[in-house]
Amino acid sequence: MYKLYGLPGSCSTGIHILLKALEQDFEVIPKNTVDNYNTINPVGAVPALDDGGMIICEGAAIVLYLLEKHKSEMMPTDVVEKSSFIQKLMFNYATMHPAYNRLFFAMNNLKGKTQQEAYEAAAQPINSLWKNVDDQLKSRPFVSGEKVTIIDYLLCIYANWGTFFNVDIKRGPNVDRMIKQVIQAPYFSSAFEEEGVEFALFKS
Numbered sequence: 001m002y003k004l005y006g007l008p009g010s011c012s013t014g015i016h017i018l019l020k021a022l023e024q025d026f027e028v029i030p031k032n033t034v035d036n037y038n039t040i041n042p043v044g045a046v047p048a049l050d051d052g053g054m055i056i057c058e059g060a061a062i063v064l065y066l067l068e069k070h071k072s073e074m075m076p077t078d079v080v081e082k083s084s085f086i087q088k089l090m091f092n093y094a095t096m097h098p099a100y101n102r103l104f105f106a107m108n109n110l111k112g113k114t115q116q117e118a119y120e121a122a123a124q125p126i127n128s129l130w131k132n133v134d135d136q137l138k139s140r141p142f143v144s145g146e147k148v149t150i151i152d153y154l155l156c157i158y159a160n161w162g163t164f165f166n167v168d169i170k171r172g173p174n175v176d177r178m179i180k181q182v183i184q185a186p187y188f189s190s191a192f193e194e195e196g197v198e199f200a201l202f203k204s
């Protein structure tokens, strides 16, 4: 059985959803219940996956490990398609997620007018990134094509983060269509429920 170290509603929730989609046995261990979490991941971040004592850190590495190990159809076998899939996955982990980190930094470290200005400055590049995703979704239902993948799950989680901040994030109509479809999946909503967090997007 896998052990997934995570934080509710964070990027680790993407791995939680993926483990459900792959029909794997696992338990989710909240990071804050672990004494000395840095012995699991020396940089202190979630997710971390324990597979029989072998620890894997970095979300992208965990995704690639799980998809290859379980021969998931999410991962194309053709080398060109696989490269495109990995490019989109890395866009999530190395570009979109860090863009949202600027909002979390402002929330945790700034106050008042300075915080609001930082939110608004951070929202600009995020909006450009969503425009890029929205353009891709003009011609297909999901980022990787006809079938939902971990790439879409993660984008839904990042989009939900936007509800935490007092700033307007513009995602685009195709992105919203994709999100509304993905969040219908039982394994998506049950992962949020099990973590005790609400998917607040589209709720007024």
Ligand SMILES: N[C@@H](CCC(=O)N[C@@H](CS)C(=O)NCC(=O)O)C(=O)O
Residues within 6 Å of the ligand: 007, 010, 011, 012, 044, 045, 046, 047, 057, 058, 059, 060, 093
């Ligand atoms: N490069 C890492 C970054 C992961 C990351 O930033 N995780 C956040 C949650 S989304 C985290 O653990 N933050 C530390 C904390 O909140 O204690 C990865 O992709 O796995």
